[in-house]
Amino acid sequence: MQKTSARLLALLSLLQARRDWPGQLLAERLEVSPRTVRRDVDRLRELGYPITATKGPDGGYRLGAGTELPPLLFDDDQAVALAVALQSAATTGAGIEEAAARALATVRQVMPARLRHRIDALQVTAVRPATRPNPQADPQVLMAVGAAVRAREVLRFDYAQPEAGAADAPPRRAQPHHLVTWGGRWYLVAWDLDRDDWRTFRVDRITPRIPNGPRFTPRELPGGDVAAFVAARFQGSEGPGDWPCRGEVILDLPAHVVSAYTRDAVVEELGQDRCRLVLGAWSWPALAATIGRFDADIQVVGPAELKAAFAHLARRYADAAR
Numbered sequence: 001m002q003k004t005s006a007r008l009l010a011l012l013s014l015l016q017a018r019r020d021w022p023g024q025l026l027a028e029r030l031e032v033s034p035r036t037v038r039r040d041v042d043r044l045r046e047l048g049y050p051i052t053a054t055k056g057p058d059g060g061y062r063l064g065a066g067t068e069l070p071p072l073l074f075d076d077d078q079a080v081a082l083a084v085a086l087q088s089a090a091t092t093g094a095g096i097e098e099a100a101a102r103a104l105a106t107v108r109q110v111m112p113a114r115l116r117h118r119i120d121a122l123q124v125t126a127v128r129p130a131t132r133p134n135p136q137a138d139p140q141v142l143m144a145v146g147a148a149v150r151a152r153e154v155l156r157f158d159y160a161q162p163e164a165g166a167a168d169a170p171p172r173r174a175q176p177h178h179l180v181t182w183g184g185r186w187y188l189v190a191w192d193l194d195r196d197d198w199r200t201f202r203v204d205r206i207t208p209r210i211p212n213g214p215r216f217t218p219r220e221l222p223g224g225d226v227a228a229f230v231a232a233r234f235q236g237s238e239g240p241g242d243w244p245c246r247g248e249v250i251l252d253l254p255a256h257v258v259s260a261y262t263r264d265a266v267v268e269e270l271g272q273d274r275c276r277l278v279l280g281a282w283s284w285p286a287l288a289a290t291i292g293r294f295d296a297d298i299q300v301v302g303p304a305e306l307k308a309a310f311a312h313l314a315r316r317y318a319d320a321a322r
Helices: 002-017 023-030 034-046 076-087 097-109 113-120 139-151 226-234 255-259 284-292 304-321
Strands: 051-054 060-063 155-159 172-182 185-192 197-202 206-209 245-251 266-271 274-281 298-302
Touching: 002 023, 002 034, 002 060, 023 034, 023 060, 034 051, 076 097, 076 113, 139 172, 139 185, 139 206, 172 197, 172 226, 185 226, 197 226, 245 284, 245 304, 255 266, 255 274, 274 284, 284 304, 298 304
Parallel strands: none
Antiparallel strands: 051 060, 155 172, 155 206, 172 185, 185 197, 245 274, 245 298, 266 274
């Protein structure tokens, strides 16, 4: 009986590893006859695993999806990866913290001691700013929006706006293309049918309307890369991959000090205590203020708009000092 149980677990692990398995190949891997493989497949079916027989010259088996979730089998690395991902669930903004904690407790309970020690040695604590907690997206809304993306169906939804008077706004209609996360929030990238343009919608503000609209043929996303597209939108740029305002300065600071506090910047060492910084921002005053946070003398290389922004901030700061 013990040998049969071990063989069943080995068979289940193989079936989970790839989509289709020829019966003869399974028999060779398990070192049994094809008849024994058929009997073991029947035993797994009795335990609730939806295994279908595939037709063809070789004949074989496929582990499919059923109506209930049967017991799953993970190897050591998969189990550890699952536990780490569940501990990090609080940072996703998907509102699944409690369910993830229960799932982690369930997985940990059945782990062998050697794996529990590995998991317990890595405790992940998700920390969010106390002053501006990100709104959580409803998991059901995420599922509904994701289903519309996958089915390529027009999404009809109410969209909550922070400004006054937006409660009476008509429903939005959009062709959903991607669900993305940015800064701890979930966003839908979609073609807005009423604005005739690409838009990003916060999922925590979406209330889907049922049913969805008709199916559509997906449009080509500008640039073809959703990550670059979303990054450009949050940088305030219409084109992918760059800030609308970019300037160059020379700072009297070592390059390694400046590079430690910049993102998406080019830092070039010009000497022991001098470097060139090329940086972008969504506006010229914002760029000047970002550079001004370095406690160092600044020489503006260009452009003229950056010099004007420094002069503008200098007057503003002088007024504030008075």
